[in-house]
Amino acid sequence: MKNVVQMNFGLLAAVLFSLVFFNSCTEENKFPYGIESPPVLSFDGFVYVNANGQKTSLGINGEGGRASEYPRMDASFTYNFYISEHEVSRAEYSALRRNAGAECSGVCNDKSPVTNVTYYDAVLFANAKSKAENLDTVYTYTKASFDAKGSCIDLDGLVFHEKVNGFRLPTEAEWVYVASQGWYPEKGWNNQNSHFEIQDVATSPANDLGVYDMAGNALEWVNDWLTFFSSSPVTNFVGGADGGSLGERVVKGGSFRDDPSQINTYGRGDIYTVSSSTKGHYLGFRLAIGPIPNAIWLDENGTAKESVVIPLLGIYETKHMTGSFQSKLVFRNDLTGNLAYIDYGNGINSVVEIKDTIQAYHPDVSPNGKLVAFCTGVEGVPGTSSIYVRNLDASGSGLVKLNVKSAAIPRWRVTDEGDTSIVYVSSAANNKEDADFAAMSTWQVPFAKGKFGTPQKLFDGAFHGGVSSDKKLAVTGSTLLRVRMSSGKDSVWYNGEQACNVSLANDGSNRTVFLDFGGKTGANYVGQSYNTHERLLVANEKGELVHSVAAPQGYTFDHTEWALGGSNLVVATLTNLNGAHQKIVLVDLSTDSIKTLVEGDELWHPCLWHSKNRYEGKTLDTDSAGVYYLTSASSGALDLRVKMERFWENRNEITAVALGSSRMMFALRDKEVKSHNMLNMAFSAGQMAGASYLFKNYILKHLKKLKVLVLELSPDLFWADANATWIDVIYNKVPGYMYDENHDFWVDSLPEHFLDVVKETPRPESALQLLYTLEDFSLPTGNWAAAVCIRDSNVLTYESPVFAENEHLLEEIVVEARQAGLKVVLAVLPQNPGYAKTGTFGIYGPRRSIAMELIEASKKFDAIVFDENKFGEHDYTDDMAYNADHLSGVGAKLFTHRLDSLLMTLE
Template sequence: MAGNAMEWVNDFLGAFQDTSVSNFIGSPDGGAIGMRILKGGSFRSSASNMHIYSRGDVYTVTSSTKADYVGFRLALGPIPDGNSFDAEKPNSSTAKALASSQELKLKVGTTLARLAFRDDEIGKIVVVEYAIGSNSFFEIQTKSDPYHPNISPNGQWIAYTTLPEGISGFKSLYVQPFNAADTSVFLYSQTSAAEPRWKIQGGDTLIYFATDGGDNTNENPFFKGKTAAVSFSKKNFGEEILLFNGSYHGGVSDDGSLAVTRAKLLRAHIGGNDTVWYHGKQACNVSLAPDSTKRVLFLDFGGKTGREFVSKNYTPHEYILIADSTGKLVQAIPAPDGYTFDHTEWTNVPDLIVATLVNADGGHSRIVLVDTRDSSVLHLVEGNELWHPSLWVSPNRNRLPSDKYAADSLGIYMTETSSIGSRIMKVKMDLFWTNRAKAQIAITGSSRTFAGVDPALLTTTGNTEAFNYSYSGQDMAATEFLIANYYLPLEKLKTLVIALNLDRWSYTDEAFQTLYNEVPGYIYDERHDFWQNGVPSNMAEIVLDNITPEPNEYNFYCYHNGLYRSIMIGYGDTPEITFRNYDTKAAQFNQEKLLSIIDLANSYGVNVVGVIFPQSPRYISNGTWGRYGPSLEDAKILLNFVNSLARQKSNFYVLDEYKNGKNDYSMQVFANDDHLNLLGAEKLTVRLDSLLQKIPQ
């Protein structure tokens, strides 16, 4: 029962339930394409992969499946009281990440990458957005049962068809945007279109396809099909372009001189002629490299040609075989132990292949990235039935400018487990590195500065050269560190705007060291003396290539060049108080940090403006100066120190908008007890701008 030929049985393929049942006869219908069960193994199977409980094959098996290793399991008479059911399908994909965005970046040079695949358990396309973390999965709502998703060259569109490889029949071609806000779906219905592949040709974006994806062993039906292309631009399909007769759905070279197809023969269209490669042995999952090498990858069934090339016997799909542009085998890459390959495709990165791994039970349980340079395998995603992966990597990816820089450290200011502080700072470091050549005003400080100063309203700099680098939880130690090592060396910097959170001067080095040490980028910058001897040539691009917060987070954190987009209104009747007693040592620590900032800025010829932000006037009526204290008497000591510095230091100015609670900031301009909203930020920034215009530059 587990050798010679696999046994095609009457049951449709379905998922098991966690229950006991008598006379189980499989799924009611085998899903959208009527998949059947094959039991046991065959003469093509290795001993380790031969099990009487095996239920599938490396191919999709339907009622029309024919192969020299597939036979029948015969039984006499009907099954009495047969029970047919499928396991209840999950509402969403259960797939999960195995590799982090950073691990992928070490292979492809960037985190600006997307992985799309069909989760056959739920019948949907699932996408992993590596730019915002390998755990960022989302499902695309499609109009039809989707197979063979393929991502466009610009990463903005996904094309898919409605039947898998090896199944004949009319296949509809759909195109959808990745943008969740755009629910457009575009159907190409002029002809059947199997396994779409995007290509840029002469400046046009084309989708290449074949009209049939079924068995190609019979020449008559094969050549009745055709290979064609259609342009897709501005949400419209163009006129269909006939390339040649024959359904070559494995890819077409840029110059049109080579096209390949599979299922079940490895056919090649070379210079206008059709030829059969691989000595006519069965091959599948054929893919033509999208680069100039014209390498062709495929899977086989352990035939003689493959066995002679790898010098051993092997089971079907155990090796990825790679041929050159003439069909000559040049490489074989083994599957990891306990698995075979399926659904192999080249990526848009030279030398890299994406594939699924099939476990001993026939489940497509993993998606992997295979590197042809060293035959290494990076496990990307695991699940129950993961089909037809397509990996897109930004064509603008940035390789490191020199081998002396570490790809796992340079420009990495956020990881997938980063705290909210690091996530905000990642956005601000993007802002810093992409604008460092033009920044004239650097705004930094805590969440009060983050939400309270709008760079776009500072007219003294023409609205474009002021940037708010603040983040939530920044203390004076962090402010000094960032100013000394990042902001003051800015070539055009004229003014620093900082927060004077006097009620927080009972804290010392509150959170900065935690943030600093949880990501490698800051430490790496420090080890290179913060690039005093020269910044890496494409540093901004390298920083942008690394993992980043989700777009909605990014928009909130980087509104108007770094303002927090706070839309809440009002403070509470009873203000939130986290009172801390005045601490002389802590106060002295913060005073020394402020003095250090002022003196260091002066050595660069840079002015410093310290802002005391308004808070709810109800703090004063409750006997505390602000949210974190101190008493009114102790606050007077701190205010006297700050004002005396402003008199002593020619480059230091104070903008006190709190005025001990006696100010003109109404409840409507507050987001909460001690933060302004957008209206409040506008009011304060206009006054800051007025002060800046009076300061000699």
Template sequence: MKGVLVFLLFAAFAVLGACSNSASASGEREGGARKSLLDSFDLASMVPVYALGESVTLGTDDSNALAHARPAMQVSFDYDYFIGKHEVTCAEMGKDCGDSLPAINVTYYDAVLYANRRSVAEGFDTAYVYTGAMFDNEGSCVNLEGLVFLPAVSAYRLPTEAEWVYAASGGWKPDSGWNADNSDYRAHEVCSAFIDGNGVCDMAGNVMEWVNDWYVPFRKEPVADYVGGIDGGVLGERVVKGGSYRNSAASMHLYSRGDIYTVTSVSKAEYVGFRLAFGPIRSPMWLNRDGQQKSIIVSILANSMDMRHELGTNKVKIAFRDDETGKLAFVDYSGDNPRVVEIDDSIEVYHPDISPDGNRVAFCTGLEGVSGKSSVYVRTLDSIGSGLVKLDVENAAIPRWRVLESGDTVVVFVTDAGNNKDESAFRQASTWQVRFSEGKFGEPEKLFDGAYHGGISRDGKLAVSGARLLRARVSGHDTLWYNGEQACNASLSRDKSKRTLFLDFAGTTGRKFVGEDYATHEVILFADSTGTLERFTKAPAPYTFDHTEWIYGADSLVVATLVDVDGAHRKVVALNAFTGDVLEMLGGEELWHPAVWVNAYDRAVVNPDLDIDSAGVYFTPQMEFYGLELRVKMEYFWKSRDSVTAVVLGSSRAMFGVNASYVQSEKLLNMAYSSGDIFGMEFLTEHYVFSHLPKLRFLVLEFSPDFMWVTENSSWNSIYENSPGLRYDESHGFWVDSLPKGFETLVEKSYKARPGQMLPYSFDEFLLPSGGWGEPSVSNDSTLFRLDLPAVVNNMATLEKLVGEARARGIEVVLLVTPQNPRYAKTGAYGVYGVRRSVAQELLERAKALDVLFLDENKMGNHDYKSSMAFNTDHLGREGAKQLSERLDSLFRATRK
């Protein structure tokens, strides 16, 4: 998002009408008498918005609008709030960029941290909590681990999209704000243009603004107190509003929700800032991707990268009971981006356990420690919980998966999970197992008397139970452990160690072993196969533990819930039984009975000398979106390296303009990515292409004159510095001798989100639909681009060096000039970034003079690419990519003859 090479997908919007709203923001209270919570606060630079009882329209039903802004959705307010009079300034944020100018180049996380700082400075609580922060080399926050938004807190925060639109609707006049027609393509002092009747300025234009919401599609039905999506989908998309000094007034709309690229929490740009809001939202309502309302959400506090670091793989799943709804929910970390999925069913769910293959979940309808009717079910762990089957027995509880020495998979269950303190009652229940295969239960078989629902060892010689007493069955003999004191939440490890963990009630035995007093359930105790205590782990303050279980497939790790002082099960954590390290995974109101599955096979197929936190990790959530495209291309590179004969490098113009499916004469690999520049071309060519493509015949380099002014800081340094995989490869000589075992597996399974709804292409083909050339917009001052600048000299020298190195290896170099809007031929600019045509022509002549094959498909605008072949002003659609690719193919054929 930073620099001039951002992926310009949506530069030419159609001129559409503004959306209508049922009411506008007003500083006047109805009848002048209504009291408001806002009357209790006197906040500098904030304007009260009396929205209680009012509504606003988000989005639009206009068929010409972009899909992510449709349909229109009505949002009502049950509260008032404050909105910032203007965008937060450089002076307010402590940035050295002009006191009264809006603070720009800020990530969503930067805005959140500033909101918290101002809340604390003025004596308020904070609206955002998190467990850790990460910053890049420029001081921007690129990750807030475990970030949770607390809407009910009276604190400074970012406005919701609904709040922003309602406040902006009071005076939406893009023509009167700073826009591309009057701004000289730069930000201006806040409130130096239009100020609406309520005292709010710069809602339209100057700089685009972060709002608080995760992006989620709207729905047609109305919503009250809408606060965005429950998460950002597979990509983690955020909403930005308002347009900027780079946009024409005609292209600014209240309903617009994004920018010219995908926006995530780590995105930043010189034309994006933010303003604050203040005030509690007592009854917030989120939407999920299916348009369902959620008044309480479960927050994911750890991402796939965290799982890979702590558990050795990101093939991890968590299933749990959402006690607020009584339903089964799960998170799949092996997917592109983890999100909470709740299975909509009326069946009560307790004690879920994930199958050894990770595909199914068993659960029961009864609760440990409570006698009574209970049934056991198994269902597929998918969004609808398909394949539901019920075990046909009178009573069954606390199911646990087990793999027998024969290789058969069984479900162990007990006939009653009640309190085991009474000996006779415990003996009346029994422990059973039943084979499960191809989605069906077999015939149950009784194992022994006694309800041993804490687990059975692999060899069947040890079973445990803990629901008031810690009972054990050792080699066929029943015994009582822990000196007969109270215990619960017992879990027997599923490896060969036969370790048992449990919670207690701070009894004498436990206090003596720990060496100090502690609260009930504050300590997890670990016993060996004989019941002898061997270690303990204390809960992080101020929590206690509940629902403790060994993690299947990770011998030393335990999953548990953390319970606060009010008895609420607030977090799901993984902890190391040996080190005591804690990883917070989920946060919510009432999270019960978590079960974690880890793919143990993934942990075994990789060379143990490889650092799984770095090897093959070419993209992290802290990187700009174009780093994700390169991560995808690196996976393709390693998979196809032995057969590639032609490779393409460049920016999004080449990424969408050349497609391997239309090239028949060569095995082509397109490694271009959005914002790909000469620095990325050089790094990838010298360290990967030259070293690992033994059959390479053609090196295709995009040559775009308007990209010759970039520096390493424009985009490449951001990729390199935030890509552990690139730097790890570098520290290992880029694997020129050989790849270690499992390296390609790590690349394939490393973090990779997929494009969300706001992107019109997929990673499977990288082709865009037809959108037309549109207007030949220009986004920069053309006087900035001079041929005598050092960047031009250095970049042309780098290009010449690459050409020479390739030719020395017997590789033909093709310099490819991709087509842009032909209507630029009638302007003074070469293309969208504003380079003068005469300057661009000079650079083209210099490039043509190199020892290369020169394929100029732009011809200074005099080309034959019809509007139906284009996606926008400088990117080809599918039909255009076909024509360009086939012409490149013809060049390959002619050169080979």
């Protein structure tokens, strides 16, 4: 029985396009283009979903899915919601977001689903809908960035407010629950009936709830970050806690180009990794509405979290404040008692929590940024405490304990002799009484090769606020601001008024930052009275106040610490009027600006480490130099980020290089080639345009010992547009290539420290959708899957200007390579042997007859054709494949061996 209630919203006021540039706190009610009153729109077509008390299943058990689709997880609901009957149409989208990207590819009209939109575009549309209906916006952010076509490619500080009743994207659980109410992929628009074109919304049969196009037509954005599933049931599931290692999003439902056998409810991704800035001519979205109570997130390991910590400051903005991409924020999640951290050097604002049973307070990051020390006691509280050191990684490996009776508040220190040590105190209890303070002491213990040395006492008194490098100044707070001067005598600063959260600068300035309780001394300096912890205060080496910064309205400071690395930055928590530690902020004392790093429920004891930028100056702009990957770019940019580092590092020894797409990337194991010092520079979606750019501007200009070029020859990729595979997704998304180009690709000489800068630029270490490591580029064994085609082979003709351009680029590369004296090998990679029984060459077409003509025509070049596909008549078995057009690691070994044998004959 259908459980459907139509939701008629009636007349909606159109929201001007400029409204979506700002969040709900900053948007202005002004109408552009001289419009005195907004145009009138009608909106209906939402279905009420009675999900309260119901459940659905996400993912699968058994073989056939990706790693992120295991295990099968039951997701239940304690709420109801609305979902739109069909995907958002171009007409609906244009009405609220005028001229905002969403360019049309192929045959489409106002009734077609809007496609070529990023996740951010969908979020902005949802916000615009909420404002049009006088609802609060579900999404807030601090800054929006747009590409040249008007599409949103980044929203700094994006926060999803799940309890707000406004328009939003459906969660994956909501989407699957609705889709499962009559799942008929063969009845939706797919490659069997769509003529490989997007179709008007609501023209295929609705499911049992009256919802259209869940299977096919447009692949759909949902709200969730991608994460692994849990083996335990989850209630009110809203996806990953954050973007994880690569900032991946979930997409659902398949599209008009997919075979119905490949469209299912458990699929969560696309052929390539999907990030928030991904666009595709087959990727659209639909909306939902309704608050989600008691939401549950999962972290990247599939562990449930009832609260999340949301990173708000973008990678570049963090870099601009700290001066380096290499920054790490560590803090205590007081709800769990664990340490959590963000490694900004990975290029992703992903919060990682180190889980164990040890209570962790007052973390301090080692000078090299690789270790974190912490204690089990807290400032101002008497009792014994222990100090631990562990690696700053997801597992918190290498845990070691300092074996003393009591040790608290560790601070790393490099001695004058260059040794790394930790300064700590025997107790961090209240220091108000002289006798109690004198009974405490300050110590230093060496730490090297994962072990503590023998502790040595520095002096009496617990100076846990820091000790200067020359030991001439030591400070502490809680309750008095006590200091030890170069004379060796103890003193009390700040006129004996109450002070706490004391931290000594690590830049040699001997400044002290602290908080007070609204005392007279601070009020006299500021020029007005204030309440407890409302001002951040800075004293010079004589104890004189030299600076003050006010907390934001409605907040007070807590847990102040100088940023590590020698800077004018202070990191602190902000508490709201109820005393909850909701934010960690970075205070720039040069400008008094306050930027929120993360937001959550109870965030304590932040420590921000950053490496000193040794390379900034006239020679290199470290905002651009070597930055070959950012999250706004495609996953291919990440592959190429790794390859470019290897290119610069080994440019003087490389004798053979390979170019091509992911087929070549996974098929050729360059480290196993014996005949040459081979570098495989192929990357995901690396078609002819990208190959040409790399060959002309890098390979020819820098590889002086190069003898052989191996170039992928894939007929189906001759119709791959340069904008979609190179220009719009990599070249225009990262500054590194343009920066090299503006410096003539460094043909005269490579700047000093250029390679060091490249190595320090963002690079995620892993990703859920990537089934390969960035060191190995090897796929697991799967099978040849189905011999399906996701493009209309009949339209891939020689008359296409895209084909003509790619054919020209191929010829140009080969001619220039031969003129440079290189041997050229054109490699045809194996695909599913089942294509031999079809009319197409491979997964993207073209017709077999055209593919044969292309391969035959390539023999006119002064090159060697290395055909391992043989139009399906090859000997690469099922265990040598990952899917229809990629080899597994097993198959790659065979391909590499055969290519290597060929290269040996060319010597």
